[in-house]
Amino acid sequence: MIRRLAILGAAGDLSARYLLPAVARLQAQGQLPAGFAILGIARQPGSDEAFRRQMAERLARHAADLDPAARAAVIGMLRYRQADVSDAEQMAAALQPLDDEALLAYLALPPSVYAPAMRSLSAAGLPAGSRLVIEKPFGQDLASAQALNRLIAEQFGEAAVFRIDHFLGMQTVQNLLGLRFANRVFETLWRAAHVARIEITWEETLALEGRAGYYDASGALLDMIQNHLLQLMCLVAMEVPLSLSARDLRDRKLDVLRAVRRFTPEEVDRYTLRARYGAGRIGARAVPAYAQEPGVDPRRNTETFSQVTCFIDNWRWTGVPFILRTGKALARDRQEIAIHFRPVPHLAFEENEATPNVLRLLLAQERVTLNLNVLGAGDRFYLQEAVLDSPLAESPLPAYSRLLLDALRGDCTLAIRCDEAEEAWRIIEPITRAWQAGRAPLREYPAGSAGPA
Template identity: 40%
Template sequence: MDSTKNNPTVFIIFGGTGDLNARKLAPALYNLFLDNWLPKQFSIIGTGRTKLSDEDFRKKLLDDINQFSRSGKADKKKWDEFSKNLFYQVSDINDSETYKEFGKRVEAHNTEWKTKATVIYYMAVSPNFFPIIATNISKAGLAVDPETTRIVIEKPFGHDLETAKELNQLLAGIFNEKQIYRIDHYLGKETVQNIMAFRFANSILEPIWNRNYIEHVQISVTEQLGVEERGDYYDGAGALRDMIQNHLLQLLCLVAMETPVNFSADEVRNRKVDVLHAMRKFSPDDVRMSAVRGQYGKGWMEGKEVAGYREEPKVDKDSNTETFAAVKFFVDNWRWQGIPFYLRTGKRLHQTASVITIQFKDVPHKVFPTEAAESWQQNRLIISIQPEMSIRLQVQAKRPGLDMILNTVDMVFDYKGTYTAQAPEAYETLLLDTMLGDQTLFMRGDQVEAAWELIMPILSTWTNKKSLNFPNYSANSWGPESAEALIARDGFNWFSLPLASSKK
């Protein structure tokens, strides 16, 4: 990559001393620099209320990068070259006057670089600050040029449909849609991006990618971790808001979307929105039959006793918040009519994994004798996002020997086995796309609202009706029994990868 082709860029990171910058943003920017993806002229300005000098900030980020970067500890020569572009500014998010200092810094860079830099405002802060920051950016006159100004917003984008609409309206009054980057880090993961490549670059798949050949689809994002120190946030969110409304519905859209005319950002996002609009809405009876919630109790994880959710720090002792959610969706269009999409996610489960499983319909007539096909299994396509990155097609084959005995074998595309280069982190991909002005992997405003609209009946039902059986699954299990019943009623069962290790 010739980094000189990138426009000079100024990153202004609100929450510069926070956990997101430490674990994700700073390591991602450093790795982009190492791989020559950053422009020759760039500046990274962290901001927060903590009083730090530029040198203090650089030392902090060096420690963070040494701990969290995929490339390991920073090389001294490379770090010296990178860190001279790091700066810190003490700022009160609530005080619009302090924002004028950002404008002065940007103008100084423009003068020094003899060009107009791209300015990226990154909100690595609590969601309640999003409207305040956006409004103060506007008051300080820092959003006047739609060609060079961009704002990046982390999830959650709104707490429900109403607040998502309010935030969209606020942002639309300040920025053009092409300036707004609603980030979902799942969409930056290599395997997730490969879903589109796998589907639309291979003619062998399109004829069978429909209701005629696919029996059902499962999307599971499971975690061994509990809420850890995020109890105060999580108790106001829950699994449905935290995971299904964004991450899992995004994966569903990639699996179910129609072929785009081209790979332009709006064309791809149009096809995703089409899926959300085609999804069957929930009535109160549908919620009862098609959605399951759970909350973990105490148990044992890897030989250690762990607390139940209600005993976690900063969690209400009578919390009605779900830590597990499973939902059956339908996409009512010609391609998918009648085919169920089962989504599940939860904390303190048996395995940490993100897996999409597409089960194909059985052969119309089995010609082999019963004893030959005792271990018969329908064909499956398994897309593993984490902890391993792979795509495997499970088919039937004859076992070696004189008898005709069939068993399941895997045809595997494994990232580690195929490519020697280390895959970039999701944030590297998304930060680079933000610099380049490519919104393909970012959610559009109507897409966010369509996702909220779909799950609001479930949220409303669960909020208004307290669960009487929480906690209803123990740590290190696969979730509540009702989740098994949800899928078993249709004659199916949940799949999990036989992984040697399920740790992150």
């Protein structure tokens, strides 16, 4: 296991809010090797002591539930160096404290800096066995994703790079594999003959929350659907893999992405929806219109709500709509995968209608529910709905900790492969081009509502 972690962009929010808490949780569970060291690298002037004080405050805020001893241990691992991550000489000097051991370089950087940072790391000469972690979004379009993949192949090799999507580290998401492939009752029905539609939803009451610098340049489609929700769709729709090895699992995910229908401009009008929130209230909180949020350029027409109905044109799923939906500043938080089964072909009960069965994975709550029809009390043969509800086993590690541990160990099972990243852009680019041309006009919904009609 790698014992050296270099965080490029260590002064940013990602490092303090997610990465260091992830390391602290690994430390609390005894998952880190002896002598583990963390080097923060950023443009800002600073010293080891100043960096430690700053990160101690952040850890106390973002990992308050952890044993203080674990937090203190992580603070003791920290060192800091000021450097321009795109300058090879500065990077070579900054990395010296990590000796000649293999290191994990985590690019906690804006996507526009990925390529120059990778070039400088390569020129600086990383020790043998070193690896890189790259956050989403991987590229801004297909051409940029392909260019990054070429750079990775030339400078590092595919096996050394981990394109991570923290949704894949969620326990409930991984439980989808167990639910599908270890239960004949579901796998037998998991096909177009029995499934009417599948909805994958990630809706939040959170509004922009000061993230205009990133969000206004991406929007809901690129922030959520292009990566997170397409990955969830792959796990729902993939064929049974030969094994859960990295190659077999990612091969089957790629099959799904390749089978997704690419839209014509007319189909973009029919099968996509975009909107942004106007002024409203979320509970007791007044929320300004998105266009009035600090840092937002209204001329960009950035959407905060996006829905795409995908079709997977293969033997198993032809004709079944996969509805991917995400939005901000909505009335409630809802994060779920819902499989809506078709109604029975003939209903002998005359008193009332049966409700089609729905299997739901509640991602944030780590639960699974199944709606069934049963006979109610009172009148004979009167149907009522029953809901089977069960918690799923909780993971001892949150998503970021799990994926970081995988990268330190060299396990790429949950990482995105180069061809997956490119196929996702081939699905999304026809939509972005059509939207830029005025297709699927931008709608508006009040903050605190259920979204656009």
